[in-house]
Each structure stands twice: as C-alpha cells, then as structure tokens.
Amino acid sequence: MEWFNILRARLRALFRRERVLRDIEEELRIHVEMETETNIKRGMAPDEARAAALKRFGNLSRKTELGYDIRGGGWLETLWQDLRYGARALLKRPIFTLAIILTLALGIGANTAIFSVFNGIVLKPLPYKDPDRLVYVWKTERRGMAYQAGDHSDFGSISPGAFHDWRERSRSFGQMTAYRANSTILSSGDLTMYVVTIRAADYSQRSRRRWRPRDCTA
Amino acid sequence: MTQPKADLLQGTLDLLILKALSLGPLHGYGIIQRLRQLSDELLEVEQGSLYPAVYRIEHRGWINSKWGVTETGRRAKFYKLTKAGSKQLTAEEESWDRLALAIAKVRKAV
Numbered sequence A: 001m002e003w004f005n006i007l008r009a010r011l012r013a014l015f016r017r018e019r020v021l022r023d024i025e026e027e028l029r030i031h032v033e034m035e036t037e038t039n040i041k042r043g044m045a046p047d048e049a050r051a052a053a054l055k056r057f058g059n060l061s062r063k064t065e066l067g068y069d070i071r072g073g074g075w076l077e078t079l080w081q082d083l084r085y086g087a088r089a090l091l092k093r094p095i096f097t098l099a100i101i102l103t104l105a106l107g108i109g110a111n112t113a114i115f116s117v118f119n120g121i122v123l124k125p126l127p128y129k130d131p132d133r134l135v136y137v138w139k140t141e142r143r144g145m146a147y148q149a150g151d152h153s154d155f156g157s158i159s160p161g162a163f164h165d166w167r168e169r170s171r172s173f174g175q176m177t178a179y180r181a182n183s184t185i186l187s188s189g190d191l192t193m194y195v196v197t198i199r200a201a202d203y204s205q206r207s208r209r210r211w212r213p214r215d216c217t218a
Numbered sequence B: 001m002t003q004p005k006a007d008l009l010q011g012t013l014d015l016l017i018l019k020a021l022s023l024g025p026l027h028g029y030g031i032i033q034r035l036r037q038l039s040d041e042l043l044e045v046e047q048g049s050l051y052p053a054v055y056r057i058e059h060r061g062w063i064n065s066k067w068g069v070t071e072t073g074r075r076a077k078f079y080k081l082t083k084a085g086s087k088q089l090t091a092e093e094e095s096w097d098r099l100a101l102a103i104a105k106v107r108k109a110v
Helices: A002-015 A017-041 A046-057 A060-071 A074-092 A094-123 A160-169 B012-022 B028-038 B047-059 B083-108
Strands: A178-188 A191-201 A207-210 A214-217 B063-069 B075-081
Touching: A002 A017, A002 A060, A002 A074, A002 B047, A017 A046, A017 A060, A017 B028, A017 B047, A017 B075, A046 A060, A046 B047, A060 B047, A074 A094, B012 B028, B012 B047, B012 B063, B012 B075, B012 B083, B028 B047, B028 B075, B047 B063, B075 B083
Parallel strands: none
Antiparallel strands: A178 A191, A191 A207, A191 A214, B063 B075
C-alpha cells in the first residue's frame, strides 16, 4: 500500500503543486505561531517570542522544501519537467526535430520490415508436420555440364526416371516428392499478373498449390 | 532548561510519533508537547525534523491527516493513528523492548 499512497501523493502534487506547498507552508506557519503563543505565555514580549519560535524551528522555507521533497511530485515531477523541457527544446528547432523523427521512423520501419522477413523465413517453423526433419534434395551438375544456358545453379533438376530411382532405392527418407514450378505472365487489357504455379508429384496424393498472384500494372 | 536532554536514537522518532498519536489525534505542535510531557521533559523532538518524519509515516499509511480546529479555535492539521499504524506501533514497541533488554544484558555483563 505504501507505494500506492506515495504514487497518489506524487500525482496529486504534480497537478496541484501550489496547493501541496501551501498546505505544508500553512502547517509549519501555524506551528511557529503556537510556539510564539507559548513563549508569550512564558512572559516574553511578542516580537521576542516570535523571533525565538522562528529560531527554534529553523529556516521556514527550507523546511517547507524538505517537506515537499517527501510530499511533492518527487521523481515524477522531475520526469514531467524533463519532458516539458524536451518538448520545448524540440519545438524551437523544427528542422532538427523533423530530421530526428524521420530517422527514427525510417529506422523503426526498416527494422520491422527486415524482422518480418527474417521471422517468416528463419524463425517461424514451416507449416508442416516435423518441420525440423524436412530436407531439400537436389542433384549437383558437374562443372560445365549445366544443360541450360546460364544455369549455374547447384540446385539441379532431375529427370522423372532419376526421381523414381531415388524414391525407390534411398533408405534415409520417410517420404519423397518432386515438384515443378512454372511462372507465367498473364495479361488482359491493362492488367498484367505474374503467376507462379507449383505442382508436386506424389504417388499417394497429387496436390497443386497456387501461389498468390502478384498484381502489377504495366 | 538546564536539565540534560536525552538524545534521540535514530529510528525511534517513528515509534514516538505513533505512540503519541495512539493516545488521541494531535497536530504537529501537539505531538512535540505530548512527547515532552510523557517523557517528564526529558525528550525534546527537534521541531524541524518532526514534519518530514510525520509526512513519511503518513505515506506509509500508519497515520492520516485532516484539517480541523483546536480547542482555542485555531485552524490546524490533525494527525490520527490508523489501524495499520496501531499494528505498526505494537511491532515497533516489541522490537524496542527486545533491543533495550539486549543492551541492558550486555551492559550488566561482568
């Protein structure tokens, strides 16, 4: 409960600083007045009585500050002052501020974009059963044997016959399938679409998945 | 006023304030007066250091405050012991008694 009481007091002081200060001031002033009266009753002259009371109490404004340290806005007030100071300083230099905002926006945007891709490709498991056991098998071409001009990829395609042999003879894989991907550009009027189709060969199940076409207007 | 005063041990001010208020609500000046009376004029709480301690205790929820009017018709802020404060007072009194007993035993050792 203590932290709640303190937070409530700090918040109150934040919006009613003057009121809290006046409350403390008044309380301390009354204290000094009571002491003054006691001194007068003991036989002192009023001036002397008040001076003695003040001396005994110590510096009133200093004590008020001490009280405000506890009852006031504390760190919350400091934070609020810092925020206001920061806002004022930024408003005074709009170009500098704009540059900062743009830098941050671009930085955060780029980070988000890169992370989305990284998350999709690396972090998120593939939407299949046992994704950690999925492997990609391919044939490597001997150097200079690429059968298609400009195809220097190591991920060589295989013939249906070779795939059949792999499937029948290999003992390391639970299941094996081959796929063939085609990309086509469809156009109709002023709408042009790039369409990728993938056909997977599986003896038990023929599946055909169509990637979401990307629209592009040309 | 030539009588020597007892020095206030650190941490005992809270206990004294709670004890003074356990006998009934008081304003700040009244707390000092009551402690002076109860200690047969031996204890004189420093006036300036009373209020920070009182505010801290109020934050802890052991006392609460309300502006009111004194018997002489003067406006003053009165402090009152809460239920939690009364529990705290018991705990601090027990802890103080243990400490006093321990120190007495050590002092009497031969």
